[in-house]
Amino acid sequence: MKKRILITGAAGFLGSHLCDRFIKEGFFVIGMDNLITGDLKNIEHLFKHPNFEFHHHDVTTFVYVPGSLDYILHFASPASPIDYLKIPIQTLKVGSLGTHNLLGLAKEKNARILIASTSEVYGDPEVHPQSEDYYGNVNTIGPRGVYDEAKRFQESITMAYHRFHGLETRIARIFNTYGPRMRLNDGRVIPAFIGQALRGEDLTVFGDGKQTRSFCFVDDQVEGLFRLLMSDYSDPVNIGNPDEITILDFAEEIINLTGINKKIIFKPLPQDDPLQRQPDISRAREILGWEPKVYRKEGMKITYNYFKGLTKEELEKSEHKDFSKHIRK
Template identity: 70%
Template sequence: MDYHELPIPTLKVGSLGTHKALGLAKEKNARFLLASTSEVYGDPLVHPQNEEYWGNVNPIGPRGVYDEAKRFAEALTMAYHRAHGVETRIVRIFNTHGPRMRLNDGRVVPNFISQALGGEPLTVYGDGSQTRSFCYVSDLVEGMVRLLRSDYTGPVNCGNPQEVTILEFARTIIRLSGSKSPIVFRPLPEDDPKVRQPDITRARKLLGWEPRVGLEEGLRRTIAFFGEKLRRPA
């Protein structure tokens, strides 16, 4: 993933980049939407995760450069709102998938689909019992637009609360893609979250939002996109 290869730029984008963007929003009297992440919760001790939970993050671990960059970005965003009156919104994005994902970005959806379509073994880290919750991109965009148009300044989770283990997820992609790929297991990376599931009560109440695209329907669309992308000449 990008933050493994670019740890210092990741920290700079989350801190200096957010600072400059907030300064521009202040200058132009613009509304500012921060695309934050479920990674602010780290390896959570509360499940599912709601916005009141402060998280469990290792600040000096390899994932810390991304987690802490986003946590700092949230703190800076709220500081600009309180100190300068900037209209700010914060969306905490959980795992999202859909067309136009990069084939080689290192995340689980591109990895699994590319491996399945290529007839390669699907790489599962650990025993696959860790959980994730995958939201289709159109649902996420709808939630973000509703948040941007709302009057709420605190963080709001946007994600699909349908939780699945990574091993189940791998098997689902193999089945939906018609692949014969086997599954191989590798050691679990340091600080990899054991669970991830959004509590979207706040989004439901404030925005009238919840996901509409089911996991398998969304995956079929994503697999079709990847299939077309892989067939296309470079």
């Protein structure tokens, strides 16, 4: 019989790519999403596939899946500042109530569960690069705390189920990931820059642009997540690309990639925006035999070509969102 896997957040950016990967691996995939940030167009190509079914459901309420389950991937959460600043309560609930429900389901089904955590558990780090034994520097009551603390709680309850119930759990700390199916209006760096370039606008850099990010192409990310799920390692593992770049240098790369004749404009840095992001992936290399293979130049070309294929209406919907009410005064 085929292995059966439940993927929450299945209509989202990463979730949809995970659905593709596990169908390719011969699994029967049950996708679940409440579509609050996901989009059915990301998975509509799977609707007629005999090894895929979709459940429109909110995991913060009781989750029922008939039949057996071998694995669960919990990727149901807003993941961008635009989203979790707009729907803070839902963000906290999916990280707490949703995770509790899915851990309970995994226990009932005797399934292994992988939880999608994030580099945001490190906050604005005082250690660089960030390794899994760093406990982080998070403002629990700041606007970003609704996402950061939801993920930190998610890790805590997952380890509690692992220790108390003996549940097979995996925790992936995901660093900035990009690729096709990202939403242009989700507020993250890459879609924001590309959206502005495609609309012929100047590129907006927050702060002085010296803050850093490390971008991992989605195919590499999915490979790391697959290997982690299939491993026997239960502590958190960073999955990301350690190739670090400043936001200002990255904006210049986007200008060169798109060929636009535009300038860079600067706006105040949003509150608690991390100044450094670079994963230490020593643990992933040692335990999973994994490291990213796709260079940023190659991955960005693929991503840009995807966004160029969007309609005029989709581009108009992606106009830059205003962070002003969240900016430190």
